[in-house]
Structure formats: structure tokens, C-alpha cells
Amino acid sequence: MSRDQHPVSRKLLSPSALKVLYRLNKGGYEAYLVGGGVRDILLGLKPKDFDIATNATPDEIKGLFRNCRLIGRRFRLAHIVFGREIIEVATFRGHHDNASKQEKSCTKTSKQSEHGMLLRDNIYGTIDEDAERRDFTINALYYSAKDFKVYDFANGVKDVENKMIRLIGDPETRYREDPVRMLRAIRFATKLDMEISAETKAPIKELSTLMANIPAARMFEEFLKLFISGKAVANYEQLRSYDLFTYFFPAVDQELNKGNQLLERFILLAMENTDKRLNNNQRVTPAFLFAAMLWYPLQRYIQQINVNNQLAPQDAFFAALSEVMPEQQRSISIPKRFQGVMKDIWILQDKLARREGKRAFKSFEHPKFRAGYDFLLLRAEIENTPELIELARWWTDFQAVSNDARVQMIKGIKTSTGSKRRSPRKRRKPKSTANSSSADNSHINDSSSE
Ligand code: ATP
Ligand code: MG
Numbered sequence: 001m002s003r004d005q006h007p008v009s010r011k012l013l014s015p016s017a018l019k020v021l022y023r024l025n026k027g028g029y030e031a032y033l034v035g036g037g038v039r040d041i042l043l044g045l046k047p048k049d050f051d052i053a054t055n056a057t058p059d060e061i062k063g064l065f066r067n068c069r070l071i072g073r074r075f076r077l078a079h080i081v082f083g084r085e086i087i088e089v090a091t092f093r094g095h096h097d098n099a100s101k102q103e104k105s106c107t108k109t110s111k112q113s114e115h116g117m118l119l120r121d122n123i124y125g126t127i128d129e130d131a132e133r134r135d136f137t138i139n140a141l142y143y144s145a146k147d148f149k150v151y152d153f154a155n156g157v158k159d160v161e162n163k164m165i166r167l168i169g170d171p172e173t174r175y176r177e178d179p180v181r182m183l184r185a186i187r188f189a190t191k192l193d194m195e196i197s198a199e200t201k202a203p204i205k206e207l208s209t210l211m212a213n214i215p216a217a218r219m220f221e222e223f224l225k226l227f228i229s230g231k232a233v234a235n236y237e238q239l240r241s242y243d244l245f246t247y248f249f250p251a252v253d254q255e256l257n258k259g260n261q262l263l264e265r266f267i268l269l270a271m272e273n274t275d276k277r278l279n280n281n282q283r284v285t286p287a288f289l290f291a292a293m294l295w296y297p298l299q300r301y302i303q304q305i306n307v308n309n310q311l312a313p314q315d316a317f318f319a320a321l322s323e324v325m326p327e328q329q330r331s332i333s334i335p336k337r338f339q340g341v342m343k344d345i346w347i348l349q350d351k352l353a354r355r356e357g358k359r360a361f362k363s364f365e366h367p368k369f370r371a372g373y374d375f376l377l378l379r380a381e382i383e384n385t386p387e388l389i390e391l392a393r394w395w396t397d398f399q400a401v402s403n404d405a406r407v408q409m410i411k412g413i414k415t416s417t418g419s420k421r422r423s424p425r426k427r428r429k430p431k432s433t434a435n436s437s438s439a440d441n442s443h444i445n446d447s448s449s450e
Pocket of ligand 2: 035036037048049050051
């Protein structure tokens with residue numbers, strides 16, 4: 001399509017992406033904007049990032065840019081770094097039957113697992129071949145900053161217009177080469193409000209078990225793209241329907257299959273909150289969603305190992321933690337910094353219930369207080385017990401009032417000791433708090449989605 005037949009203009013590209021395209025062209029190489037950068041502009045959306053394809057090899061790319069890092073083993077890529085922006089530049093992929101020719105120069109290799117999965121995909125080729133190696137037709141659109149044309153190799157423009165996600169080539173082979181394409185089909189369908197074509201959809205459920213071969217580190221990346229994207233609920237529902245959710249959270253999936261509705265409502269609410277926050281441009285931490293996903297599996301474990309209450313609650317918690325975390329890590333490799341925050345959120349659930357003396361102030365100063373409090377609101381909304389609702393309300397008020405009033409609130413807890421509540425821990429909760437405002441459930445709702 002020539003310039004007057006498509007909406008891709010240089011103004012819509014980032015200056016860095018343009019710079020990379022120009023520099024490659026000037027160096028005598030072919031260079032195209034490809035993938036989401038072209039697709040999203042055709043859809044009238046703002047691209048998330050800009051990917052470039054070229055016939056320059058990674059080493060040649062490195063020769064052209066000082067700010068270039070070569071990354072990846074399975075798929076060698078160049079990252080051109082402009083401050084916070086990274087432009088990803090990939091050399092045209094070729095067909096694997098050309099492999100033998102290139103195999104001799106040992107850096108350009110391909111390798112397949114027994115399941116047909118491509119363990120390495122570094123055979124270089126022409127732009128036509130590159131287009132065939134891309135996943136979906138809508139992702140095989142190329143824009144040239146030399147002639148300003150959009151090149152459509154797989155009828156992607158038609159699929160953009162018809163809002164259709166369609167794999168290039170034989171779906172089963174393409175999923176076997178890279179099972180993550182199953183996740184990508186779902187992600188693009190929910191993100192772009194498109195449908196997955198019948199042939200592309202058909203083999204997913206049957207091939208879902210191939211996901212077991214995906215390394216946990218890559219699963220973490222895919223978790224972020226699916227769940228920290230503003231579309232967590234939609235992606236969750238799709239993943240469940242295709243039996244793919246279990247490769248992210250096996251323990252949660254098992255509980256859901258047993259019909260644990262409390263757990264499902266809890267994680268759905270956590271995902272709704274995450275989506276709302278992201279759609280309002282608020283910050284979220286993946287740790288919150290991880291903490292929510294694993295909260296009930298963790299509680300279940302605590303109960304199991306502490307049937308007779310022979311362990312102190314803290315010991316039971318840490319014992320359960322040392323089982324639940326490593327088990328989850330086998331599916332998704334959660335970076336240490338997020339594991340720390342998850343632990344903080346969980347520990348705060350106990351701390352927030354103990355408010356006497358200096359304890360409330362100490363919890364309030366905890367660096368993760370806000371996340372812990374939001375988590376408490378979530379629990380109160382789902383479990384809906386008077387104790388949790390009261391506690392959530394108490395903390396909502398505590399944040400709203402003056403320091404003097406806070407001291408009074410804490411005194412209020414003491415005076416209500418021995419009130420009608422029966423269980424030993426509940427004596428710490430007030431029958432009614434001195435400064436209790438007219439906080440109700442809807443208020444809890446609002447606060448948790450702040
Ligand atoms: P977005 O960046 O908006 O999530 P995108 O389409 O740009 O979407 P990327 O993950 O950035 O997706 O990948 C860039 C391009 O690389 C894709 O459009 C596609 O052409 C190709 N690609 C990425 N992952 C795969 C894959 N697993 N198999 C085949 N091609 C892929
Ligand atoms: Mg992209």
C-alpha cells in the first residue's frame with residue numbers, strides 16, 4: 001500500500017524508531033517497522049513499542065549503533081537503547097530447511113525439541129521468509145521509512161479490518177514451534193477486541209499441555225503481559241476456557257476446578273481492581289495480584305499443617321510459605337523483590353488485626369501498609385464477616401483522622417476488650433469504634449480501587 005492508502009505516518013512513530021530505520025537504511029540495509037507498531041496504527045491505536053526488522057545481522061546492527069545490546073539465545077535480537085525507550089531490532093528470520101547452509105557458521109543455528117518446539121531460531125532470511133515466520137497475519141505488516149509503503153505479506157490488512165486473529169501457516173505446527181503463541185492469540189484478541197479465527201482456535205485446548213515446556217522465566221514475562229495490562233479479567237476467563245490458566249497457577253486452578261467460589265470471587269476482584277487502576281493510569285505491583293492468587297492456597301496449607309494448632313501461627317505461616325512459594329516458582333519465576341512484597345502483604349494481614357499500644361502506628365508506618373490495607377479491604381469485601389468489615393472500616397477511619405483521634409481510636413480498642421466476641425484474637429476488635437464514620441461496603445469498594 002502506498003502512502004496515500006494507509007494511515008502510517010512518520011509523525012506517529014517515535015523519533016527513536018525513525019532514527020533506527022534511517023541509520024539502517026543509510027548503512028545500506030533494508031529496515032522496516034513491523035508488528036504492533038504498524039498494526040496498532042492501522043487500528044487507530046497508539047503502539048506500545050516499536051519493533052524493527054532488517055536484513056542486517058546482529059553484529060552488523062551492533063556496528064551501526066553505540067547504544068546497542070545484543071540479547072537472547074533462542075531468538076537473538078538487538079536492543080537499541082534511548083534512555084527509557086528500547087527499540088527492538090530483529091534480523092529477518094529464514095526457513096529452517098535453509099538451516100544446513102548456515103549451520104556451518106555456528107552462531108546462526110536452529111534447534112528443535114522432541115515436541116517440535118524451536119529451542120533456537122536464528123536462521124536468517126529474506127523479508128518474505130521473515131513474514132512467514134511471524135505469528136499472526138496482523139503482525140506481518142511492514143512499513144518502510146524509505147518509500148513510506150506498508151507491505152502486507154499475509155493478508156493482514158484484511159484481518160485488521162475484519163478484526164480477526166489468524167495464525168500464519170498450519171496452526172498446530174506453529175503452536176508446536178512455540179506454544180506461547182496460544183497465549184499471544186488470547187492476548188491480542190482481548191487487547192484489540194478481536195476474534196480468534198476458527199482454525200487458529202481449534203487446536204489450542206488439545207495442545208495446551210505443550211505449555212508445560214515453557215521456562216518459568218518466560219512465563220513471568222507472559223504473566224505481566226496478560227495480567228498487568230488492563231485486561232486481566234478477560235484474559236483470565238479466556239485462559240481458563242482453554243485450559244491454559246493452570247500453567248500459571250496450578251494450585252489456584254486445582255481449587256477452581258473443585259468449585260471454590262470464594263477463591264474465584266477473590267481473585268476476580270483483585271484482577272478487577274488491577275484493571276481499574278491500570279485503566280486510570282495508577283501504579284500497580286504484580287506482587288499484589290500474586291499475593292491475591294496464592295492467599296487461599298496458602299491459608300489452606302496453613303490449616304492442613306496445623307490441624308491441631310500445635311504450631312504457633314507464625315511458624316505455621318512460614319512453614320506453609322516454604323511449600324507454596326517454591327511450588328509456584330516452578331510455573332512462574334517470580335523475581336525476589338516481588339516475593340518480598342507478597343510476604344509483606346500477607347504478614348500485614350495479621351499485623352493489621354493487632355492494633356493495641358504502638359502496634360497500629362507501627363503497621364501504619366510499614367512501607368507496604370497501603371498494599372496490606374488494600375488487601376484487607378479485598379478480603380473484607382469477599383469474606384464479608386463482621387470482624388473483617390469492622391477491621392477494614394477501622395483502618396479506613398484511622399487513615400482519615402488526626403493523630404490525636406488515632407490515639408483515641410486505639411484506646412477505643414482497649415475499652416472494648418471483653419466485648420461479646422468469643423475467639424481469643426477477636427477481643428482486640430472494638431464493638432464499635434469511637435470515630436467510626438458512616439463507612440459501609442461501598443466505601444470499602446471505592447478505597448480498594450484507588
Ligand atoms: P505488543 O508489543 O503490542 O504486545 P507486538 O505484536 O509488537 O505486540 P511483540 O511481542 O512486541 O508483539 O513482538 C513483535 C513482533 O514479533 C510481533 O508482531 C510478531 O510479528 C513477532 N513475534 C513476536 N513473538 C512471536 C512469536 N512467539 N512467534 C512468531 N512471531 C512473533
Ligand atoms: Mg511490540
